Amino acid sequence: MALRNVTGARCTICGKVVPAGPETTTCPHCGGILDIEYDYDYIRAEIAKKPLAERPDPTMWRYMEFLPVEGIGKRPRLRVGGSPLYLADALGRVLGIRELYIKDDGQNPTASLKDRASAMAVVKAEEAGRATIACSSTGNAASSLAGNAAAAGLSTFIFVPSRAPKGKVAQLMMFGATVILVEGSYEDTFRISAEAIDRWGWYNRNAAINPYLMEGKKTVSLEIAEQLGFKMPDYVAVSVGDGCTIGGVCKGFKDLYGAGLIDRLPRIISVQASGCCPINTAAAAGTMEWTPQPENTLADSIAVGVPRNPVKALRAISESNGVVVNVSDDEIMAAMRLLGANAGVFAEPAGAAGTAGVKKAVELGLIEKDASVVSIVTGNGLKDVNNAIRAAGEPMSIKPRMDALLEAFDAKGIKVPK
Amino acid sequence: MALRNVTGARCTICGKVVPAGPETTTCPHCGGILDIEYDYDYIRAEIAKKPLAERPDPTMWRYMEFLPVEGIGKRPRLRVGGSPLYLADALGRVLGIRELYIKDDGQNPTASLKDRASAMAVVKAEEAGRATIACSSTGNAASSLAGNAAAAGLSTFIFVPSRAPKGKVAQLMMFGATVILVEGSYEDTFRISAEAIDRWGWYNRNAAINPYLMEGKKTVSLEIAEQLGFKMPDYVAVSVGDGCTIGGVCKGFKDLYGAGLIDRLPRIISVQASGCCPINTAAAAGTMEWTPQPENTLADSIAVGVPRNPVKALRAISESNGVVVNVSDDEIMAAMRLLGANAGVFAEPAGAAGTAGVKKAVELGLIEKDASVVSIVTGNGLKDVNNAIRAAGEPMSIKPRMDALLEAFDAKGIKVPK
Numbered sequence: 001m002a003l004r005n006v007t008g009a010r011c012t013i014c015g016k017v018v019p020a021g022p023e024t025t026t027c028p029h030c031g032g033i034l035d036i037e038y039d040y041d042y043i044r045a046e047i048a049k050k051p052l053a054e055r056p057d058p059t060m061w062r063y064m065e066f067l068p069v070e071g072i073g074k075r076p077r078l079r080v081g082g083s084p085l086y087l088a089d090a091l092g093r094v095l096g097i098r099e100l101y102i103k104d105d106g107q108n109p110t111a112s113l114k115d116r117a118s119a120m121a122v123v124k125a126e127e128a129g130r131a132t133i134a135c136s137s138t139g140n141a142a143s144s145l146a147g148n149a150a151a152a153g154l155s156t157f158i159f160v161p162s163r164a165p166k167g168k169v170a171q172l173m174m175f176g177a178t179v180i181l182v183e184g185s186y187e188d189t190f191r192i193s194a195e196a197i198d199r200w201g202w203y204n205r206n207a208a209i210n211p212y213l214m215e216g217k218k219t220v221s222l223e224i225a226e227q228l229g230f231k232m233p234d235y236v237a238v239s240v241g242d243g244c245t246i247g248g249v250c251k252g253f254k255d256l257y258g259a260g261l262i263d264r265l266p267r268i269i270s271v272q273a274s275g276c277c278p279i280n281t282a283a284a285a286g287t288m289e290w291t292p293q294p295e296n297t298l299a300d301s302i303a304v305g306v307p308r309n310p311v312k313a314l315r316a317i318s319e320s321n322g323v324v325v326n327v328s329d330d331e332i333m334a335a336m337r338l339l340g341a342n343a344g345v346f347a348e349p350a351g352a353a354g355t356a357g358v359k360k361a362v363e364l365g366l367i368e369k370d371a372s373v374v375s376i377v378t379g380n381g382l383k384d385v386n387n388a389i390r391a392a393g394e395p396m397s398i399k400p401r402m403d404a405l406l407e408a409f410d411a412k413g414i415k416v417p418k
Numbered sequence: 419m420a421l422r423n424v425t426g427a428r429c430t431i432c433g434k435v436v437p438a439g440p441e442t443t444t445c446p447h448c449g450g451i452l453d454i455e456y457d458y459d460y461i462r463a464e465i466a467k468k469p470l471a472e473r474p475d476p477t478m479w480r481y482m483e484f485l486p487v488e489g490i491g492k493r494p495r496l497r498v499g500g501s502p503l504y505l506a507d508a509l510g511r512v513l514g515i516r517e518l519y520i521k522d523d524g525q526n527p528t529a530s531l532k533d534r535a536s537a538m539a540v541v542k543a544e545e546a547g548r549a550t551i552a553c554s555s556t557g558n559a560a561s562s563l564a565g566n567a568a569a570a571g572l573s574t575f576i577f578v579p580s581r582a583p584k585g586k587v588a589q590l591m592m593f594g595a596t597v598i599l600v601e602g603s604y605e606d607t608f609r610i611s612a613e614a615i616d617r618w619g620w621y622n623r624n625a626a627i628n629p630y631l632m633e634g635k636k637t638v639s640l641e642i643a644e645q646l647g648f649k650m651p652d653y654v655a656v657s658v659g660d661g662c663t664i665g666g667v668c669k670g671f672k673d674l675y676g677a678g679l680i681d682r683l684p685r686i687i688s689v690q691a692s693g694c695c696p697i698n699t700a701a702a703a704g705t706m707e708w709t710p711q712p713e714n715t716l717a718d719s720i721a722v723g724v725p726r727n728p729v730k731a732l733r734a735i736s737e738s739n740g741v742v743v744n745v746s747d748d749e750i751m752a753a754m755r756l757l758g759a760n761a762g763v764f765a766e767p768a769g770a771a772g773t774a775g776v777k778k779a780v781e782l783g784l785i786e787k788d789a790s791v792v793s794i795v796t797g798n799g800l801k802d803v804n805n806a807i808r809a810a811g812e813p814m815s816i817k818p819r820m821d822a823l824l825e826a827f828d829a830k831g832i833k834v835p836k
Contacts, residue, residue: 058476058500078762079502079525082476086494090571107497107527109762111800151762153508157834162815167585170803173810176759178832180823181815188818195820200834341594344496344527344569382529382800385588392591397580397599400606402613405598414596416575416618 005042006068009034009211012311020068022127025209033311034211035251036068040258047259052226058082060116060219066255068215069123075152078109080119081219085227085374091342095355096362099372101233102355103224104345106380110140110147110171112301112351113220113245113378117207118144120216122152125203131155135205136193138186138241138301139168140379145205146175157202159193161186165300165348165384185295187306207244208308214248221252224374225262232262233372235323237269237361239353240279241302243313245378246270250316266374268322269367270313271357273297273329279307280324283317290314298329298387301350301379323366327356333391335359336381340392346381349391354378423460424486427452427629430729438486440545443627451729452629453669454486458676465677470644476500478534478637484673486633490541493570496527498537499637503645503792509760513773514780517790519651520773521642522763524798528558528565528589530719530769531638531663531796535625536562538634540570543621549573553623554611556604556659556719557586558797563623564593575620577611579604583718583766583802603713605724625662626726632666639670642792643680650680651790653741655687655779657771658697659720661731663796664688668734684792686740687785688731689775691715691747697725698742701735708732716747716805719768719797741784745774751809753777754799764799764806772796 008017009024013032018024020036027034046065055062060081061072083105092100108115118141125133135145136159149156156177160169161184172179182189190206197204207213224236232253240246249268256262272280275296282290290310295303307313317324327335332349335356339345347355355375361367381388396412398404409416426435427442431450436442438454445452464483473480478499479490501523510518526533536559543551553563554577567574574595578587579602590597600607608624615622625631642654650671658664667686674680690698693714700708708728713721725731735742745753750767753774757763765773773793779785799806814830816822827834 076504076507076761078504084497084527086496086569089494104527107525109502109522109525110764111529111798147758147762147764149762150759151504166807167800167803169813170799170806170810171758171764173813174754174758174764174799174806175762176755179813180826181813182818183815184818192816192818192820192823196823199820336592337594340565340589340592341568343494344565344567344593346528346565346589346592380529380800381588381592382585382798385585385803388588388592389584392588395587395591395597395599397601398610400600400602400610402610402617405610405614408598 003068003070005038005065007037007039010037022124024211025204033208033309036211036215038255038258043259060119060216063219063222066222068212072123073126075126077119078115078148078151080108080115081223083107085224086343088343091338094338094342095359096369097358097373098370101374102343102345103220103374103376105220106347106351106377110144111380111383112140112144113217114140114144115148116219117141117213117216118148118205120212121145121205121210122148122154124212125154128203130203132157132202133205134193134197134202136190138303139164140301141207143168143171146172146177150175159189161189163300165386167383167385186304190308208242214244214251217245217248218252218255220376221249222256225256230262232264232266233374234266235269235367235371235373236266237271237354237358237373237375239271239302239350239378240313241304241307241350243279243307243309246316247309247312250320265320268316268320269357269361270317270322270324271353272326273299273302273353274326275329276303276305277326278305279310279313280326283314283324288314299332299349299353300384301348302353323361325357325361325366327353327360331356331360336388336391345377347377348379348381348384349387351377351379421486421488423456423483425455425457428455440542442629443622451626451727454629454633456673456676461677478537478634481637481640484640486630487541491544493544495537496533496566496569498526498533499641501525501641503642504761506761509756512756512760513777514787515776515791516788519792520761520763521638521792521794523638524765524769524795528562529798529801530558530562531635532558532562533566534637535559535631535634536566536623538630539563539623539628540566540572542630543572546621548621550575550620551623552611552615552620554607556721557582558719559625561586561589564590564595568593577607579607581718583804585801585803604722608726626660632662632669635663635666636670636673638794639667640674643674648680650682650684651792652684653687653785653789653791654684655689655772655776655791655793657689657720657768657796658731659722659725661697661725661727664734665727665730668738683738686734686738687775687779688735688740688742689771690744691717691720691771692744694721694723695744696723697728697731698744701732701742706732717750717767717771718802719766720771741779743775743779743784745771745778749774749778754806754809763795765795766797766799766802767805769795769797
């Protein structure tokens, strides 16, 4: 049955529009990635009838008119979305930004923004009558799919590169997924997963193939807008790997703009790791032609040398009149410490990269000090404890005696406040 | 200034009532732990004036009339509370329980129920004009204090036993706490922290000393009640270490009962690890006299051989006509797997212990199969990845080729569904 709010799926390459069914993947004409399109007049009318402020549902599904589903059915769902947006004055002062907000999407059920996409994938798989979903992932998409599928009673096959942090692998195993560690790059992992999905006909949750995933991800922008009373910040910073998340962030704002809920798009700050920045390199050169790069960064979630969704990512940057900035691993680790100590937010490396990018963009004069900025933290630091320890250092260790404590304080140069 | 809703603090040992100020710790007469008391008529009248359902604040502070503070001031706060309550039918069937709910308090900002107590501690420290807070903890109280204090701009000194899982220590370091690993038991850690707090006059966030912490923890029960429409379940299961959490859970229901919002207390299922169960041992023997025990369990958060709050814990069990059940480490790990695969909830060992207890209580005939049960998950599994891997096992690992995948499926006996 056709959805009342969805008009179709438009190919990002050839521009043709095809009907949007639950199993729709890439463009049947040219293989391009599809983009779901909406009837904005319909959305506007529905929102006017039932204002958002009066809706009790705190999850991503409160924005039902903006989503390519009729409902979410009767199966159990994790509570995805509704993550906090913190006004972070102390951190803003450190970064030299007048008005800084942290959107902590590490507070999702499996501790990353990817829960928004996976929750959507599970609903669409059910619509398609499938009981098994598969994906390849650097880690977060995988653990979110495994968790959201487990809650709904669906089974999962998950392909992750063997470099994935232990925390993410532990989540997968615990959610009962069939987990295949692939001894190779993310590119290798993606390829073997595609072959397996093809062979066994599983529902495909690879974000660059399945156009609905981005529709889940965009809810982070719908929330940011609502949490700010639909008054747009000047900038929204987000870290970029595959390109799907930045695409989703931009799509959310575009849909809000289309439906008349906001009067302009914020400029998107696209942050990549210096050691792996194919999308930012292309954007900086003003071209859609990107070149593969090695995956040299500790931020595993954005270590993507061959991005699967460069088109949407590059368009998000150009359509929002965006800013690109690359950050080193040291800058990422510094941002982790700043987020923790000044805002009480514990981010994984890729999660802190956005904030590292804001800091650097100010230093480079790419953005104004009197700007308002929302920095999205895409994942929780507990997912990657080894890198957190590496960033934060080891604690002092003492025998349980006062003299040992005094000695340790002395050695560390700690002056004890009253 | 005296709070309008608080009538005083009653000693749990000698019964004397003293005024409740921000720096109130233990009983000035006998050293007993204090219990904050309320004017229930006042609370009832306030709730009637401003019904809970109409309050937009989704955090623990929505229950302001039930809390020993006038307000939460202007400093930034993490979003504590408002954690999801999942109806977990699939898991209920596995456990043989008619109506099972999982209250996932691992969804708090620092990923444990302890955020509720720490958020309270930070507000009370500010009321007392203190800029430094200290505590000792098996881990979660510490990381929650460090995170909540960092958000508010307060500094922290944290004492943890050296056995604390890396994830928790990483959080502490990242939140900018001064962390002291103590080479000894939790008892040793508690003692040296008490000495240091005494010496330097820091604000004391040790839950067994500071009566306000439990007032924060009790908000988990206020939420459970509201989420169930104030219709009480037959049982609420929670894991028990120090005794403060079960005390808080019971206090929440008692306050709700006092204010006339619920018509009975649920029976509390007190779950301890078989390898460390001093409170349950005393409760089972019908005595308030407990005996120290060794700390033999992988569930670090409840590995407390010398509980600091046995009085409130034992009273919570007796006043609620509770049930006691001890679970082995194997049973805890099995519960971790069941929660993950059947409910999409990833719990740390102590977080899953409550659910392990529900399973065992059914098996032993201690609770009825047609009962309704809420099982509280007190902490997220990402806090203790090593034990999660131990519980869930390692994934298969392959070269990125289809023949390797087929071979691995064969070796594991995996039959691939369509």
